[in-house]
Amino acid sequence: MPTPLSIMSWNVNSIRARLDHVLTYLYDNAPDVVCLQETKVEDKLFPRVPFMELGYEVHVHGGKALAGVATLTKAKAEEVRGGFAEGEPDRHPRILMVRVQGVRIYNLYVPNGTELGGDAFAYKLAWLRRLRAELDATCSPTEPLVIVGDFNIAPDERDVFDAERFVGRLLFTDEEHEVLANLVAFGLRDCFRLHVSEGGHYSWYDYRTNGFELNEGLRIDHVYATAPMVERCEEVIHDRKPRSWEVPSDHVPVIARFS
DNA sequence: ATGACACGCCGAGCGTGA
Numbered sequence: 001m002p003t004p005l006s007i008m009s010w011n012v013n014s015i016r017a018r019l020d021h022v023l024t025y026l027y028d029n030a031p032d033v034v035c036l037q038e039t040k041v042e043d044k045l046f047p048r049v050p051f052m053e054l055g056y057e058v059h060v061h062g063g064k065a066l067a068g069v070a071t072l073t074k075a076k077a078e079e080v081r082g083g084f085a086e087g088e089p090d091r092h093p094r095i096l097m098v099r100v101q102g103v104r105i106y107n108l109y110v111p112n113g114t115e116l117g118g119d120a121f122a123y124k125l126a127w128l129r130r131l132r133a134e135l136d137a138t139c140s141p142t143e144p145l146v147i148v149g150d151f152n153i154a155p156d157e158r159d160v161f162d163a164e165r166f167v168g169r170l171l172f173t174d175e176e177h178e179v180l181a182n183l184v185a186f187g188l189r190d191c192f193r194l195h196v197s198e199g200g201h202y203s204w205y206d207y208r209t210n211g212f213e214l215n216e217g218l219r220i221d222h223v224y225a226t227a228p229m230v231e232r233c234e235e236v237i238h239d240r241k242p243r244s245w246e247v248p249s250d251h252v253p254v255i256a257r258f259s
Numbered sequence: 260a261t262g263a264c265a266c267g268c269c270g271a272g273c274g275t276g277a
C-alpha cells in the first residue's frame with residue numbers, strides 16, 4: 001500500500017508579499033507537498049527558514065521579479081530538477097520537477113500568453129508542446145506522475161463564469177485548448193473532473209472586477225495525473241477561504257488528496 | 260469598449276499578469 005499523499009498547488013503572486021498567508025495556511029492544513037507559482041523571487045532570497053520550521057524541505061526555481069516556482073515537501077525529495085530536462089533554457093523559471101514518495105510531481109507556471117497572436121502567445125503554445133515532448137522522452141503514462149500548477153487555460157465552458165463571453169479570448173481559445181489536449185493525450189486525467197462534473201468551481205478571480213464576491217472566476221489551476229495516481233485520487237478541492245483574507249493572491253489553493 | 264488591482268522594479272511610472 002502506498003503512503004497517502006496530499007498535494008497543494010497555489011499561485012501566490014509573490015511569496016514575499018504572501019508569506020503570512022501561506023504560512024498560516026500550511027500551519028492549518030499541512031499538505032504533504034506544496035507547489036507554489038509566481039514566487040517572484042531569486043533563489044537566494046527565498047524565505048526558506050519559516051517553511052523548514054514547519055517541517056518542509058524547500059526546493060526553489062526562481063528568478064528576479066517574473067514567474068518562479070517552489071515545491072515544499074514533507075518527505076525527502078528523491079529527485080529535483082528545475083526547467084526543461086533538455087535543450088535550450090526556458091525564458092523564465094516555470095518548471096520544477098520533484099520526485100517524492102515514488103511519485104514524479106511537476107510544478108508548472110504555464111506562460112500566460114499576454115495577447116492573442118503575439119510572441120508571448122506563440123511561446124505559450126510552443127511551451128506546452130515542448131512539455132509534452134519532454135514527457136514522451138522522460139516519463140511513461142504507466143508510472144505515478146502528477147502535474148499541477150497554473151496552466152493559464154480554462155479547459156471547457158464549465159470552467160469560465162461566462163462561456164459566451166470568453167469564446168476566442170485569451171485562456172479560452174481553440175489553440176490553447178488544442179495544446180492542452182495534446183498534453184493530456186500523453187495519458188493524463190484532470191483529477192478535479194474525476195469527482196465533479198458541474199461548473200462554477202474556480203481557482204482564479206480577477207482583482208479588478210470584484211470577481212471573488214460575484215463568484216465570477218476561471219478554473220485555470222489544475223491537477224493532472226497518470227492512471228496509477230488517478231486510481232488513488234480521492235478528491236480535489238478549491239479552497240476559497242484565503243481569497244477572502246487581507247490583500248490576497250488572485251488564485252486560491254487547489255488541494256488534491258491521494259490514498 | 261475600456262479599465263478596473265497587485266506585484267517588483269530600486270526610488271516613478273512601467274511592464275506584467277489573466
